[in-house]
Amino acid sequence: xxxxxxxxxxxxxxxxxxxxxxxxxxxxxxxxxxxxxxxxxxxxxxxxxxxxxxxxxxxxxxxxxxxxxxxxxxxxxxxxxxxxxxxxxxxxxxxxxxxxxxxxxxxxxxxx
Amino acid sequence: xxxxxxxxxxxxxxxxxxxxxxxxxxxxxxxxxxxxxxxxxxxxxxxxxxxxxxxxxxxxxxxxxxxxxxxxxxxxxxxxxxxxxxxxxxxxxxxxxxxxxxxxxxxxxxxxxxxx
Numbered sequence: 001x002x003x004x005x006x007x008x009x010x011x012x013x014x015x016x017x018x019x020x021x022x023x024x025x026x027x028x029x030x031x032x033x034x035x036x037x038x039x040x041x042x043x044x045x046x047x048x049x050x051x052x053x054x055x056x057x058x059x060x061x062x063x064x065x066x067x068x069x070x071x072x073x074x075x076x077x078x079x080x081x082x083x084x085x086x087x088x089x090x091x092x093x094x095x096x097x098x099x100x101x102x103x104x105x106x107x108x109x110x111x112x
Numbered sequence: 113x114x115x116x117x118x119x120x121x122x123x124x125x126x127x128x129x130x131x132x133x134x135x136x137x138x139x140x141x142x143x144x145x146x147x148x149x150x151x152x153x154x155x156x157x158x159x160x161x162x163x164x165x166x167x168x169x170x171x172x173x174x175x176x177x178x179x180x181x182x183x184x185x186x187x188x189x190x191x192x193x194x195x196x197x198x199x200x201x202x203x204x205x206x207x208x209x210x211x212x213x214x215x216x217x218x219x220x221x222x223x224x225x226x227x228x
Contacts (some may be wrong), residue, residue, distance in 0.1 A: 033216045042202055044154075045216030088154065088217075099145065099170065100217060104154035 004089045004103030006014065012109040019076040021106040023089030024069075030094040032065055034074050036087045037105070046074075046087075051094075081112045115139040118203050118220035125227055131190040133223050135203030137183075143206040144186040145217070146178065148199040155202065161186055181211075193227045200224050 001042045007022045023032070031050045035043040049056045049065045049072065062075040076083055086105040093101075116137045125131050135144060143162055147155040147170075157170030159178040167178050175197060179187045190197055204217040 035216070035219075040222075042219035042221045043217070045218070048216050062219075099157050099160055101157070102147075102155040104152065 003093075003101040004032075004091050006087070006089055006103045006106040008106060009104070009111070010107045012111065013079055014110050015079060015110055017079055019079050019083070019108055019110070021074045021087050021089075021104070023072045023074070023103060025072075025089075025091045026070065028067075028094060029091045031092045032063075032072050033090045033092070033100065034061075034063060034072075035088045035090060035102075037088065039085075043088060054080055076108075079108075079110045081110050084108060086112045115203055116203060116218055116220045118201075118223050120223060121221065122224045125193050125225070127194060127227055128192050131193050131225065133188045133201055133203075133225070135186040135188070135205075137186075137205045137219060139205060139207075139218070140183060141205040141207050141218075142183075143208065144180065145204040145206070146176075146186065146188045147204065148172065148197075149202060149222075150199050153227045158188065158201075171192070190225075193225075195227050198225060198227045 002021050004025045009038050013019050031048050033048045034046045043086045047063050049063050060077045065072045088098045088102050088105045090098045090102045119134045128181050145160040146158040156172045158176050161167045161180045177189045201223045203220040206217045
């Protein structure tokens with residue numbers, strides 16, 4: 001099973017609204033990352049939050065991390081049609097040559 | 113994507129034939145990864161490399177092999193392609209093993225492989 005699980009699987013909102021996506025994971029992490037994937041393209045890194053951080057901002061993006069609940073959320077404020085994409089969380093485990101494990105993604109549709 | 117290219121972009125091959133996918137980077141990053149992406153499974157790690165000639169298996173490595181003879185190139189080989197290996201394959205690079213603070217992983221544009 002996936003280390004990271006996004007919720008909801010799909011989300012449809014109107015342009016200008018906020019979009020919130022959640023990610024839950026199972027084991028302790030070193031960091032958690034969010035990526036965006038436009039249709040037919042590779043993933044693009046959005047933001048990385050370390051396990052000792054609780055919140056990070058980048059432009060219209062806000063990411064929170066609650067290690068006690070093993071969950072993270074990605075908030076996109078004032079959404080635009082160009083935000084239409086799939087969003088993935090990825091968790092990196094502590095220690096050693098660790099790889100990043102990706103969830104199955106949330107498909108966001110922003111309706112103009 | 114800047115700094116990382118995958119070839120070919122699309123390939124159709126027959127069951128039982130060998131197939132090699134190439135990932136080339138110009139960033140001089142130490143870490144390189146091969147993932148496959150399938151509906152309902154997200155991205156799953158096939159193999160990764162932490163240096164020239166240093167590779168290790170991921171969670172779905174059966175039926176795949178890799179080689180890295182130069183820092184810039186990471187090859188993924190399907191020794192005898194099967195229909196279950198029809199997928200989109202992504203290469204990724206990173207300066208550190210868990211992604212850097214600012215950049216995480218950088219992904220290529222993917223190779224869509226169809227095994228008929």
